[in-house]
Amino acid sequence: xxxxxHIDPVPVPRDLAARxxxxxxxxxxxRDQLREALAAAGMEPKQAKLRAKQIWxxxxxxxxxxxxQMTDIAKAQHPWLAxxxxxxxxxxxxxxxxxxxxxxxxxxxPDGQDYExxxxxxxxxxxxxxxxxxxxTLNCRFCHxxxxxxxxxxxxxxxVGQVMLARDSLGEWPSQxxxxxxxxxxxxxxxxxxxxxxxVRDALSVVMDGDGLALSKRRITxxxxxxxxxxxxxxxxxxxxLAVSLxxxxxxxxxxxxPLNKKYGIEELLQACADYPGANNARRITVxxxxxxxxxxxxxxxxxxxxxxxxxxxxxxxxxxxxNPWPGAAYECSTPDRIRxxxxxxxxxxxxxxxxxxxxxDIDAACGQLKTAAEKKSRAQMDREAEQKMVALG
Numbered sequence: 264x265x266x267x268x269h270i271d272p273v274p275v276p277r278d279l280a281a282r283x284x285x286x287x288x289x290x291x292x293x294r295d296q297l298r299e300a301l302a303a304a305g306m307e308p309k310q311a312k313l314r315a316k317q318i319w320x321x322x323x324x325x326x327x328x329x330x331x332q333m334t335d336i337a338k339a340q341h342p343w344l345a346x347x348x349x350x351x352x353x354x355x356x357x358x359x360x361x362x363x364x365x366x367x368x369x370x371x372x373p374d375g376q377d378y379e380x381x382x383x384x385x386x387x388x389x390x391x392x393x394x395x396x397x398x399x400t401l402n403c404r405f406c407h408x409x410x411x412x413x414x415x416x417x418x419x420x421x422x423v424g425q426v427m428l429a430r431d432s433l434g435e436w437p438s439q440x441x442x443x444x445x446x447x448x449x450x451x452x453x454x455x456x457x458x459x460x461x462x463v464r465d466a467l468s469v470v471m472d473g474d475g476l477a478l479s480k481r482r483i484t485x486x487x488x489x490x491x492x493x494x495x496x497x498x499x500x501x502x503x504x505l506a507v508s509l510x511x512x513x514x515x516x517x518x519x520x521x522p523l524n525k526k527y528g529i530e531e532l533l534q535a536c537a538d539y540p541g542a543n544n545a546r547r548i549t550v551x552x553x554x555x556x557x558x559x560x561x562x563x564x565x566x567x568x569x570x571x572x573x574x575x576x577x578x579x580x581x582x583x584x585x586x587n588p589w590p591g592a593a594y595e596c597s598t599p600d601r602i603r604x605x606x607x608x609x610x611x612x613x614x615x616x617x618x619x620x621x622x623x624x625d626i627d628a629a630c631g632q633l634k635t636a637a638e639k640k641s642r643a644q645m646d647r648e649a650e651q652k653m654v655a656l657g
Contacts, residue, residue: 282373286349290427291420291466294319304347314340322350323475326427326436352428353378353421368428372397372421376414378453380425382433382445389433389444393425395463396454401488403508404520405553407589416459422466426476438477448478450485451506457490457497464501471503480504484549491527491535498540505539506549506582507532511559512567520555529571537575544578547615553584554597554605565608572614580615587621 282288287300298315302308317335321327328350330341353370356377360366366382381392397414399406426448430436433444448470450456456463467483470476485497486506498505509532511517517524524532536548550572554560572579583606586596597605602618609616 282349282351284349286347288349288351288420289318290322290351291418291423291469293465293468300348319474323469323472323477324438326430326438328352351420351424352431353424355428358432366432368432370425370428372417378417378421380429380452382429384444388446390447390449391426391429391445392449392452393422394452394454395422395450395456395459399454400458401455402522403488403510404522405510405555405586405592405594407592411453413454416462417454419462419465419469422462423469423476426470430476446478447482448484449506450483450503455488455490456485457487457493460493460496464497467501467503481546486549486551488521488523489527489532489535490523491531494535494539498542502541504546504549505536505542506551507536508551509568510551510553510555512564512571516559520553520558533571533575533577536579537577542578547578547580550577550579550581551584552581553586554602555586556595556597556601558594560597560601560605562604562608565605569609569612569614573612580617581609583616583618585618585621 289297289300292300294315297319298311301311301314306314314336317333321333325332327333330336330344330348330350331338333341336344351373353368353372355368356371357369358366359368364384366384368380369377370380371377376397378394378397380394383390383392394417396416398411400413426445429445430438435443435445450463450467463485467485470478471480471483480501480503483503484506485501485503486508487494487497488508494505497503508521509517509529510521511519511524512529514524514528517529527535536542536550539548542548550568552559552568568581572581583602585602586592586594588596606616606618
């Protein structure tokens with residue numbers, strides 16, 4: 264047991280950044296990392312193994328945010344743990360609720376970086392859209408998030424923390440599979456998940472752990488704009504469902520709207536989809552296709568999409584996404600009739616092509632609209648709004 268009253272800095276496992284207060288955040292650590300962190304702080308190895316198991320249960324099954332809630336750990340040890348470790352959630356700067364029930368949170372990290380997450384409720388499920396980066400580096404021209412500069416990757420703890428915070432907000436502790444509102448996760452928030460591969464993999468490992476947050480890999484979808492070299496590795500090491508942001512069927516158009524296409528072209532991307540581990544008719548690849556007026560929405564585009572999917576024998580479904588406008592956007596949404604005609608052509612070829620119903624548009628929470636309020640508003644404005652809310656609450 265460590266010397267009472269003596270606090271040594273705790274070595275941080277696997278280069279995870281310590282908090283500004285010097286404590287190590289336990290959220291997002293694997294079981295081994297958790298045990299190693301306790302041992303590095305001076306806990307005897309056998310006890311570290313036991314305590315790691317207990318803390319893991321309290322974090323991911325009970326939703327504990329304080330060591331004092333951990334009733335099977337001696338009270339005398341609670342202060343020792345609290346001095347060295349934290350169980351944190353992202354700070355909520357702003358929470359909004361759409362007219363359709365969609366929720367959006369503006370979150371802030373301990374180093375002052377802002378990012379967003381969105382929860383979309385449906386009758387039979389609830390989907391949490393999780394961010395993997397602060398900003399984005401891909402600059403897709405139809406995407407508001409793509410107009411942000413990339414600031415940094417989110418840590419595994421910050422990714423898991425979004426799921427924990429959503430569970431807090433939905434009142435879903437203790438964790439149990441039955442009756443959950445949060446049933447699905449999509450890695451479709453801010454950032455390109457495959458450019459933050461290690462942290463996304465480690466975070467989803469915690470989320471999928473049967474003794475952790477316990478979401479099945481079949482209920483998790485990772486969306487990529489086409490980082491081809493990482494796609495096979497994602498299938499092998501993470502194994503979740505794959506969605507690919509295709510959005511165009513010709514080189515010229517995709518080069519324009521998804522600049523990554525200049526590095527990894529359509530043919531290379533679709534071959535990587537066909538080779539994705541575990542892809543079959545029961546676990547189809549989702550092909551995301553944003554509908555842009557007079558840009559990618561012609562009958563010829565629809566027929567070419569069918570040809571490409573057949574060429575690669577891709578077990579796929581096409582998700583047609585009406586473009587969600589934002590100030591300064593260079594594109595308009597295709598008309599409803601044009602979207603319907605495009606969908607019918609793909610459906611008639613035997614490929615599912617539903618049209619996604621836009622959700623959360625009134626709070627800028629729809630697909631492609633995420634861009635943190637830190638870039639929309641000045642800090643001073645946000646501080647004034649926070650102060651006004653406090654005054655209103657009395």
